[in-house]
Amino acid sequence: MTAKQNPRAMDEKGADSGPTGLLGLHDKAQRYCNLCPRLCHHSCPVSNAERDETVTPGHKNALAGRVARAIRPLDEEAADIFYKCVNCGLCTTVCQHENDVSESLLSARAVAVRAGLEAPALAELRRSFHSFGNAWLEDLRPRLRDLVPKDLRVGDGAANHAGLGGRERGAGRSRRKLRVYWPGCAAVARRPDLVSLTLEVLGRLGEGDVKVYCGDEAQCCGYPLLAAGQHDAFVDQARKASRALSGADVIFTASPECAWTFAVAWPRRAGLEPPARHVGHVVDLLLPAVERAPMQSPLDLDVVYHDPCYLGRFLGRFDEPRSILKRLLQRPPVEAGSWIRDEGYCCGAGGGLEITSPDTSLSIARARAGHLLGVTTGPPGEPASQAELARASKNRHIATACTRCSIQFGEVGASAVDIVELLARYLGIEGAANHPRLEDERGGGL
Amino acid sequence: MSAVVEKLHSRIAEVLGRRFVTDDAERLEAYSRDAWSRVFLAAREGCSTPSPDLVAWPADVEQVAAIMGLARQAGCPVVPYGAGSGVCGGTYLLDGGLIIDLKRIDHVGTVDRQDRLVEVGAGALGEHFERRLALQGFTCGHFPSSMYCSTVGGWLAARSAGQMSSRYGKIEDMVSGLTFVDGTARIRRLGARPRAGAGPDLIQTVVGSEGTLGAVTDAVLRVHRAPAVRRMRGVLMPSLESGVEAVRKMFQAGHRPAVVRLYDPLDTLVNKGKGTDTGGGVVSFLRRGLGKALPKSGKGNKRRTRSAIVDAVLTRPRFFGELLDRAAGSCMLVLGSEGQDARLVDYEAREILSISLRLGGLDLGEAPGEHWLSHRYSVSFKLTPALDMGLFVDTLETAATWGRVLGLYHAVRQAVREHGFVMAHFSHAYEEGCSIYFTLAGSAPDLQGSEEAYDRLWRAALDAVVAGGGTISHHHGVGMSKQAFMHKEHGEGGMVLLRALKKALDPDGIMNPGKLGLGGGPELPGAPWRVTRAGSGRGGWKVAA
């Protein structure tokens, strides 16, 4: 991680590798939330969608505090409420005490799971990790290998418990750094096209030496397990991935929550060092590269930018994606009113909410997409309908830099494109116009 | 759960769907408090306050009317609920009942650009409403410090005022139309038309009723184009008297600056002349200021010593209050003008500055004004650490005509000083007077002591307010906390008229019983319950019909 890492996340000390006592870490925040008139009320996508005081950040955290202080028992009702959080961190941003409700609830979930109160919807997640090593109920390794040319793969072949061997390979000062692109299991499972396009774009921009981890050891950073409160499984998964990635000098992820998990959650909750000296998001790599590349003719698209929570608030990357888009469009992207940058509004696909409360998750997505596409003046407010979103998507595209966000917006019928797709199209890469809605715009692609 | 509650629950579920009505204990707990400081004292000790039997989430006015009809048949008390940011205990159901959360009714319409009106659901949160207006190039001009956690319906229920009310008015000035379900479950639509000299203004008989007459579900509010120009300023006035005089002259000369805040000498000292609303910041001031005087020692020791000092100050408020008064002198005056036309805004800014300077003010430039603007909602955050330290902190807002305002200020300070720490600022100015916003703080060793001291302080303060010709509330409302003083505010005839209004619109008395002095409720400031760890008994509704 660079200096742009979320300062409050990095300031927090006292990582406890076990769930016991985790709640105690958040005692002050819980006390403050208990004595506050819920001044973050407006910021929570979950309570905005459900309109229920019970799931406001203040009440959720005060509840965790009451459980921690044994004022009320830990029961199913409490556990259920602990899962009503997208871990977007907006409430912490607006809180002048910087109460980290998201972290407190992650701890509370871990305590609840330890007490046998795991949300039923999460049992399948546990099984999926057990059988396949990821959250997607299938082995993603063959698929990834299909997507990545042989010369770009590292870590494949036999399981490499000694890591990627970067240090052995390039012993001595002059060796080239081993730079690894980590597409994340969501991209491999749901947006494999993004993986191929990213590699092509990197090649075209002169960054062809970036490798992709294709080994057997790890397909996931462990974030879904962390969000599910499955603390032991998370630590286990983190250890596997840590072993697998050891030796990489720099890791760029496609999903920002992977970068955050590597750089912040591993040290904090699994007692592990980040897997490389620099962990960043792929925009870190793309921005300087695209700025070096010769100018092309601008994309004639109406693009609004959506700040992914983990990329923006947690990793501090507000300007990089905007700068890339400005280069491609030769004008700044449309901004989503005041719900931008450190007050960016979640798409609803964080914190496992899409598993524990799918209706709420999609309702958040519809409200956010409606706002981004100009259908509504929310969020929050009445979520836009699927038909409205589809109609509006003919004229405007949501650009984002997070696989989870683009999948989530796609789920509700909104046109969401990853910055990589736009870059590919800007660079004239064949196949880049396969995005159906981008094709519509120019009547048949490039 | 009693059979009567169970039956009402299932009948409401038939109307709204099972998802939208609950009797889950934790969800009831979430609705068992507002932001009344006295309740935080109990919450700090992990104690619960009386909770409702049911919470329901209707989606529109018809559903509100339907479930209110069911509640009326069952004789069940009803409280309309926004976001629970009220500070007067206005949403408690002492003997159980139904809370109607209106947040599903949160639509914000398209601004009619010719009439500059917008339709908004009562459940829209203030910050959401304002942001959605901003996207259309408009502002409501209503910025209470509860902006993030209060709803439009709550504003209307309590006659709320925003920080820029001097220019844009209080919420009662902004409302052009209302949809309202009265206590008989009848839907009434009022106004949304230009009116002057056309019969009684019924909207003003509903605004401020705090849910005692019915539930407001929708409103049509007047909005303004977002200001194109804003000029902020800070002036240090040599005395409180000169500051008050300056504000009076500004308004009586016809100026309507959006921001006018005059901090009393102590408040000016506490916020170090930065122009910030202090609130619970008094505590950090005491810790910081007095702590500096301590000899250097271990970090923990110093922290403990500081806490001890804060306690010492707050348990001897009179002595330390007088001490601090000696150290204090000048008063910070924060001014802000805004509008569409730079020529008019600049003129007003120049004129009000020159009025202040003529009365001996020292121009501090834009910085204090800008500082205030960027910290405008900080005051609410500052109360929490103070409460967490074991203090009680609250705010009292009153208003009086110019002839009385300084006398009222001194009288309240004198009365409160026996019981706690007090400082104030003057804001929300009008041609004939202005409001005074007191911050009150005190300390006692335990919960019972704190509650008693809190009640004593409030009683003394409100007695002084009434005797000094002020109102018991300028914009927080009455709720339960001040209802015992309603008859002093309105007199016997006033209460007769308000009770007649209540009886006409809510003949069975189901709407928010025990509030506003309209029947039931405590007879002294304070809560009528004893705090418990569990919620109170269910189903035995006692309604003052």
Add this chain to the structure above:
Amino acid sequence: MSLIQDLEGVGLGLSKGQDGAIKAYPLDAEEVQALVRTCRRAKEHVLLEIDGLPPTPLWAPQEGMAFSSADEETRVCVDLGKMKAVALDRESHLVNAFAGISVSDLEEYVSEHGFTLGLQDPPALAVGAWLALNEPGPGSRLAFPGWSPVAAVEAVLLEGSLIRTSRVPRSATGPDPKALLIGGKGRLGVITRVTLRMYPAARGKRIVMAFADAADAVGAVIEALGQDLVPDAFGLLDGGISESVLAWEVRGDPGRVARVSLAIDEVAALNGGRRLASIVREPGAQGEMLKEPEVPGLGDLGAAGPVEVRAAAARRAGRRPEPSVAIGFGARWSRIVLVRRALINELGGSVRLHLEKALPEGGMGIACVDSENSPRARDIIRQAGGFPVGDEESESWIEGVAGTLLGEAP
């Protein structure tokens, strides 16, 4: 004992009118209270009449079921003519007056002390009755929310108690009791004293502009109000097929007046307006917003001007004026032009609108129509989105409160 004897017993000045009504001349609120209480205790049905307001029954509705004949009612007329004292609070710019003084006399009184009530056209009506009727209401600036002319009201409720609303600038202590009394037509009580806001009398400026089309004039008003330019007094005369005339007056601080006038001029010009006159208004000047000598060319509007102008012209020429009626109405700005068009389309070219108040969301004024068209005109106004005055839904509400009040034991 009869009611009149009872009333004499409490020391009220009384006389008996030729029509059999008892006339009472109270000196203060306490005497009014004694009167109301005595009437409430009487074993007869008393109708209270105050200063020309509609008669108010003083018995509870359920009692009324037994007595339906008007013959059995005793009429008590309250004359507040002896209640005219006035006191000024110069520091807070308030004037406290007993209800019997007329608004115009009160304006004269405050103007002697360098103030004005700021009303566009202070009526000769007693101030209590003026408030009880709330007609025609305050002038433009004071009709703006937040600029209400009334700071406090004292009244004797029909049930017999005295109400004095708090004289604080604003409060948040429940519903505003003033709102039930102002415009309540005396149905809930007798207003005995009022506290009005007053303003330093200052020179003002009136700009008069002509627009080829009424819609342009309305557009200019919308734009000016959108820029938060608030008129102290206002008039918009619909010229029919000829020009429409807009008058906009600003008073107060000279620097502000100059700048607002300039801004108004600019707004008008952008909306196709042409300045007809710019008139300096001396402190305390009252009267009509638009007058012939002040508006060059207004006389020329003649045949095409509003019905009153035509009527005046006809009178001057010795002809019989055309019969017409004025229907008070209000409409949101977005509907004003629609209302006008609907009236003209349905009733022909003789219809004229005259807006007398500019409020944030709309205008209020009168529609002048030929008298036989009056009932239809109200329907047309309603259908086009306007609100004829008198269409208020408030009656039943107030009746409900009155019923509850009278149901209380005296």
